[in-house]
Amino acid sequence: MVTLCVLLVGIAPSAFAEAADVTGGSAMPWWGWSSLLFGFAIVLGVIAVIGGVGGGVMFVPIVSAVFPMHIDFVRGAGLMVALCGALAASPHLLRSRLANIRLAMPAALVGSVGSIAGALFGLALPAHVIQSMLGAAILGITALMLFARRSEFPRVRKRDRLAEFLDLGGVLKDRATGEERAWTVHRTPIALVTFLFIGVLGGMFGLGAGWANVPALNLLLGAPLKVAVATSGFILALNGTAAVWVYVANGAILPIVVAPSVAGMMIGTRIGARILPRIHPRVVRRVVILILFVAGVRSLLAGILGG
Amino acid sequence: MQRDPSLEDVQMEFAAVVEWLVGIGLVLLAGLFVLYVTGIVPPAMPLSEVPAHWDLSAAEFRNVSGTEAGWAWIGRITSGEYLSLAGLVAFPTATTIGLCILAGLFARRKAVIWAVMAAVQAAILVFAATGWAT
Numbered sequence: 001m002v003t004l005c006v007l008l009v010g011i012a013p014s015a016f017a018e019a020a021d022v023t024g025g026s027a028m029p030w031w032g033w034s035s036l037l038f039g040f041a042i043v044l045g046v047i048a049v050i051g052g053v054g055g056g057v058m059f060v061p062i063v064s065a066v067f068p069m070h071i072d073f074v075r076g077a078g079l080m081v082a083l084c085g086a087l088a089a090s091p092h093l094l095r096s097r098l099a100n101i102r103l104a105m106p107a108a109l110v111g112s113v114g115s116i117a118g119a120l121f122g123l124a125l126p127a128h129v130i131q132s133m134l135g136a137a138i139l140g141i142t143a144l145m146l147f148a149r150r151s152e153f154p155r156v157r158k159r160d161r162l163a164e165f166l167d168l169g170g171v172l173k174d175r176a177t178g179e180e181r182a183w184t185v186h187r188t189p190i191a192l193v194t195f196l197f198i199g200v201l202g203g204m205f206g207l208g209a210g211w212a213n214v215p216a217l218n219l220l221l222g223a224p225l226k227v228a229v230a231t232s233g234f235i236l237a238l239n240g241t242a243a244v245w246v247y248v249a250n251g252a253i254l255p256i257v258v259a260p261s262v263a264g265m266m267i268g269t270r271i272g273a274r275i276l277p278r279i280h281p282r283v284v285r286r287v288v289i290l291i292l293f294v295a296g297v298r299s300l301l302a303g304i305l306g307g
Numbered sequence: 308m309q310r311d312p313s314l315e316d317v318q319m320e321f322a323a324v325v326e327w328l329v330g331i332g333l334v335l336l337a338g339l340f341v342l343y344v345t346g347i348v349p350p351a352m353p354l355s356e357v358p359a360h361w362d363l364s365a366a367e368f369r370n371v372s373g374t375e376a377g378w379a380w381i382g383r384i385t386s387g388e389y390l391s392l393a394g395l396v397a398f399p400t401a402t403t404i405g406l407c408i409l410a411g412l413f414a415r416r417k418a419v420i421w422a423v424m425a426a427v428q429a430a431i432l433v434f435a436a437t438g439w440a441t
Contacts, residue, residue, distance in 0.1 A: 028358070029355065029358075030354045030355060030357055030358050031344075031354075033358055034344075068358075068361070068362055069361045069362065070361060070362050070363055070364050070365070070368075072364050072365040072368075073361055073365065073368075076365070080395060080398070083398055083399065083402075084332075084336075084398055087325065087329050087332070087398060087401065087402065088329055088333075090322070090325050090329075091322040091323070091325050091326035091329070092322075094318050094319070094321060094322035094325070095319060095322045097315070097318070099318075100318075101317070101318045101321065101409075102314065102421065105421065105424050105425065105428065106424070108428060109424060109427065109428050109431070112428065112431050112432065112435075113431060116431070116434075116435050116440060120440055120441070123365065123366075127364060166420070237402055238402060238406070238428065238432075240399075241398075241399040241402040241403065241432055241435075242431060242432055242435045243435075244398070244399045245399055245432065245435035245436040245438075246435055246438075246440065246441065247365075248392070248396055248399070248436075248438075249376055249377050249378070249436075249438030249441040250365050250366070250369075250376055250441055251365045251366070251368060251369040251372075251374055251376065251380070252365035253392060253395055253396075254357070254361060254368075254388075255340060255343060255388055255391035255392055255394075255395060256343075256344070256354065256357055256388075257361070258395055259336060259337075259340040259391065259394075259395065262336065262395075263336075263337070
């Protein structure tokens with residue numbers, strides 16, 4: 001499986017290049033590409049859920065490595081995939097009270113400003129530069145996925161003044177035991193600066209930012225892991241929206257790329273959620289990290305050689 | 308600031324709003340895309356030509372398709388691809404409208420800081436949507 005996945009990212013581009021000639025013309029009809037993208041997005045959705053990563057972070061590096069569209073359209077589609085996935089999951093997470101709207105609001109406020117700046121900056125840069133930067137960012141993300149520790153219930157000794165003023169916190173109920181534990185946060189100002197930076201990266205590369213939001217909420221702010229994961233989706237929806245508007249205004253949203261991607265990813269994540277109990281997620285997570293690593297190296301090299 | 312238990316209810320009401328808006332978004336996305344690809348609403352650029360140009364940057368593609376940046380595409384909504392784009396835009400629109408409603412829900416409970424924060428967030432999204440920064 002590992003070999004197959006790595007081969008897909010490493011070798012598929014040359015195979016797909018035969019279907020799209022160098023003049024930009026295509027031997028494959030539009031519906032062939034759209035169907036291929038739809039199937040590919042389903043597979044990515046399944047892997048993303050089982051591997052415990054967001055679909056958005058896998059979509060851009062892998063699709064830009066395998067498909068012939070310009071990276072502007074892949075980033076636009078990646079943002080739409082992340083936004084639609086996050087929005088579709090939000091009602092359930094909000095109702096379960098795992099996502100905390102008040103914890104999300106300040107983070108999303110600064111994050112969406114960063115997201116707009118990142119999107120504008122990213123669309124202004126030449127493709128080979130953005131490709132190199134994306135490669136470097138993806139390699140950084142794989143390192144974060146490998147080495148960042150998570151804490152189920154971080155210890156927060158004293159909340160900071162801003163957290164005190166906004167009364168950031170809540171109560172987490174353990175469904176198994178019925179036990180309720182109060183939680184709060186600290187280091188809010190530093191975390192807000194971090195969310196600004198995360199927004200820039202998300203907007204620039206069209207990546208969902210769950211890979212960064214969760215550690216920032218959990219390890220930096222000190223929110224319980226379940227709250228961090230659920231709240232991250234809501235922040236992603238708000239930041240993603242800000243960046244998507246910039247991509248729409250710049251004409252970087254192509255319906256025949258975006259619609260099959262969004263539909264495929266939504267179907268894939270549902271399939272993934274169903275087969276998740278039967279599969280060993282740790283092994284799949286390692287495969288995902290390996291695929292991302294190969295896609296990151298490929299993107300970095302393509303950017304450097306393309307320049 | 309003392310925690311107001313009624314603010315937890317805002318979260319529940321907002322969840323219902325988002326669910327409703329996302330449902331509409333999904334119907335629009337699927338329905339308008341079908342109208343586009345089946346040719347019921349003919350596109351300005353034939354579907355068969357799109358793969359020949361999608362290796363261009365977004366700015367170059369706009370030149371080829373004769374569309375200006377910003378909201379100029381809305382004037383061509385009678386063409387399939389722009390109608391389908393309107394279906395996709397339903398999602399960011401849902402978030403933006405949802406935030407405006409959220410600001411109202413907070414304001415109704417006199418949670419001034421949260422109402423202002425939601426309103427500022429909505430204003431940022433509206434600013435991004437106007438395309439002025441482009």
